[in-house]
Amino acid sequence: MLSPKLLLVLAALLAGNVVNALWPLPRSITTGPTGLVLSPDFKIEVKGPYPSDLQPAVARTLSYIRNDKHERLVVGRGSVDTTAIKSAKQLRSLVVTSKGSETIATEARAPLGTRDEAYVLNIPSDGSPATLSANSTLGLFRGLTTFSQVWYTHDSSIYTVEAPISISDSPAFPYRGFMLDTARNYFSVDVIKRQLDAMSWVKQNTFHWHIVDSQSFPLVVPGYEAISSKGAYSSEEIYTPSQIADIVRYANERGIDVIAEIDTPGHTSAISKSFPEHIACPEASPWTTYANEPPAGQLRLASSDTIKFTTGLLVNAAKLFPGNYFSTGGDEINAKCYADDPKTQEALAASGKTFEQALDVFTQAEHRALKDTGKTAVVWQEMVLSHQVTLANDTVIMVWISSADAAAVVQKGFRIVHAPSDYFYLDCGGGGWVGDFPTGNSWCDPFKTWQKAYSFNPYTNISESQRHLVLGGQQLLWTEQSSPNNIDPIVWPRAAASAEVFWSGPGGNGQAALARLHDHAYRITQRGIRAIALQPKWCALRPGKCDLKA
């Protein structure tokens, strides 16, 4: 019979193979070889200020730990850890030292670059209390998120085999996001909340909400209710001001800021149902001439009435969102739509302006109106690279067409968010969706694997002195071929890839990360996210064995 001491050594050796279950990987972590079991009366104690939304965050953490029932992904699963569990000390508490009195929600909405998300987490192996501290409530929330991922379950034991664990952590980039399009197809409040939960588990901090588009306008904007009552898919497929408030509160309490987008002047066909006077080329045919997607329709940007209408709409919409940012879009403006629109041509002629000059006036008016409500403007890259628009220095630019375009935007001195279709578009690879096009592939083929996203380098062609302009990045789901029916598997766990790139920093080893990402995918499945399988389970249980060169 093996001596207890030898069994401990064996357990330690086994622990050497352990897949540390944290995603994203902390910036600094040390782990040990020792088993540690949560006591049945384990509790989380908060010392110091206890902001109102920290309390439910603590309750959720306990709930995850108790309900994940996630077995370690090794051959034999949790039974492999039986010996380590038997000899393990019990952890009776996590002591959280709170210093700030701000809520998570308030801190989550602070300007980019000013949020403090750092935390220090220590889990001793001897049964003495674990400790979590941070200078901010938001940092404590990040630490709780990490703490909830440490534990596996086997039989009735909730345990780790990696104690002691010592973590000092903070994000590499201030912006770590996910973008969802709720206009091509509609997503209910509950579905969005589920994504926000999944985002918070990978410490993403920005929900970029492409809320309306040419196909539908689900956002109910006070004073402009006719747009959604005529432009939403139905009276149920809308977001009312109280639902918006609910979603934003839910996001903020999970450390996530919400950047809403009303894309202008293109992507606005839906407005033609209620305010036809403001839309050029509404549903014009053939749509391929007038828009990148059906239906065509763009705001009559050269009309002063339309500028007034648009700024009023933006201001009232912006007031629904308490964050500091609001996107006016600005992508894929179709010149032919305006060229063939007599009203726009008349307005241009009357003012003596070129189209580009009119676009500049229009965009400046939008951004001035937003600035007056305290918002910083966000736009897509065309506003910098394709047009002659005057933008404030603090404008945030989303780079989407190609990762190769980032350097050019940065060289103009703007802050960027990486959202490149060639790495981060989650919808690519699903085939052509337009009708009567049986041989059509998706325009951004191939499918962007998590491995591809994970290999992204945010600093390609960006000099040391310009690196401060890189705010971070996000994966994106355009929903021509997505709905609540497939959102979970098309997004998760893939969107966790960029979350780690921008939290832990670039250059991570994708080969080594796969085992952790499997672990994360299996864990979030336990939490109700229908995450897609990355590999056969045989591979998930055997890290490295399904590598190309194994």
Next chain:
Amino acid sequence: MLSPKLLLVLAALLAGNVVNALWPLPRSITTGPTGLVLSPDFKIEVKGPYPSDLQPAVARTLSYIRNDKHERLVVGRGSVDTTAIKSAKQLRSLVVTSKGSETIATEARAPLGTRDEAYVLNIPSDGSPATLSANSTLGLFRGLTTFSQVWYTHDSSIYTVEAPISISDSPAFPYRGFMLDTARNYFSVDVIKRQLDAMSWVKQNTFHWHIVDSQSFPLVVPGYEAISSKGAYSSEEIYTPSQIADIVRYANERGIDVIAEIDTPGHTSAISKSFPEHIACPEASPWTTYANEPPAGQLRLASSDTIKFTTGLLVNAAKLFPGNYFSTGGDEINAKCYADDPKTQEALAASGKTFEQALDVFTQAEHRALKDTGKTAVVWQEMVLSHQVTLANDTVIMVWISSADAAAVVQKGFRIVHAPSDYFYLDCGGGGWVGDFPTGNSWCDPFKTWQKAYSFNPYTNISESQRHLVLGGQQLLWTEQSSPNNIDPIVWPRAAASAEVFWSGPGGNGQAALARLHDHAYRITQRGIRAIALQPKWCALRPGKCDLKA
């Protein structure tokens, strides 16, 4: 104010735009312009024999009709039909005339080519009873399936605006299937049953169950329990004989035969955990040398002990499945695995046989054993096109590598099932899944859209005189990157495409079919299938408007 008569005319004109909701399209159908509403006391009466599983099928039909609550996909949805509904007669009953006394289940398992799935359905517009008749119980079941798709719901009305409806229907091909791999990742009984329901709604009649593979062996075979107890992913991720019986009964009662597959001699690594003596190159490294996927491992086909073991396993497995067919696989045999296996080389040397001769002996022994249990063998195309194996004339050949290979198999006189990767593989386009391969695409890129599958011509390069050898076809899901979390959206409604090709016959107009497929996808979503969105809802509500040339 418009006169009631004019309103009726308008309603009729609107009805002209109606998306007929049937999928697959009946072989012969006429519809009218008149509204017809189901009476609150609507019932289905069966005259003649009432086989035991027809009764629950009738109950399910009523349940679907009452619970679908599916609104017609037009701008304005069901409200567009208000006038037609108001003036509509009430339908109080469907009279089903039953002639046969066999159950659906028994008829569903009859040999291919002998099943009678024809039915005649009439739904008058004047409120007199609708009628359904068929020469078989299976035909009645198909007719009930059609009947359940006729109805839309608006407010509390369940109605059609296309009465009278007259349908005479029967399938163009005897084999219309779907293949699921439950070895790369496991699918619970409930998940499989949900797929069987969805299959039955598009009148598919064969579930090709790739039940085991190298990664896992979830099938519990009496007398060979060690294989699954050591080769399944866990003691929960198995199919016991009683679960198999449950699944088969569930399928049969829905008009679906089950063809199980134990893939041999390749794809058998999982057996090495329990019977290592029968497996060559188990988990050999590098796997790329010894198999198309990790882990490597093939039955020692030249060993008489292994032949005995294999035939015993097949026979006992086959007894779990009451249908007439059983697949021994035979794809992707790796020569290097055998070349490097001393035991195989010794056996070949001792018998004086070449590898191909040994494979012939092995396969003939398998098929003879199956024949003795009353089963007709099914194999993948390599058994005909890549090896020198003697196959019985009635062997069914699955053509998978390329649609271009079908003609060569038919020319050898074998019956084929179209299962080509270039049209029907549902897993393609998801990117490379092996680890450490960030730039990897899926081997069978691009994604196969429903439109691509729908454009399939089963008779390409097949002469008139050989057409009787084309049994039909199926779409397939290999599950390296699939699990219960995404099975619904990756399969549905795409797999309905081949269901229509092989029921209604090839040459359908994909452009015209899109509206119906949207309708079907929205309807099955109501029935609990998480079908993927084919397009933005804007397009779904406006047939043709999102066509490439609109």
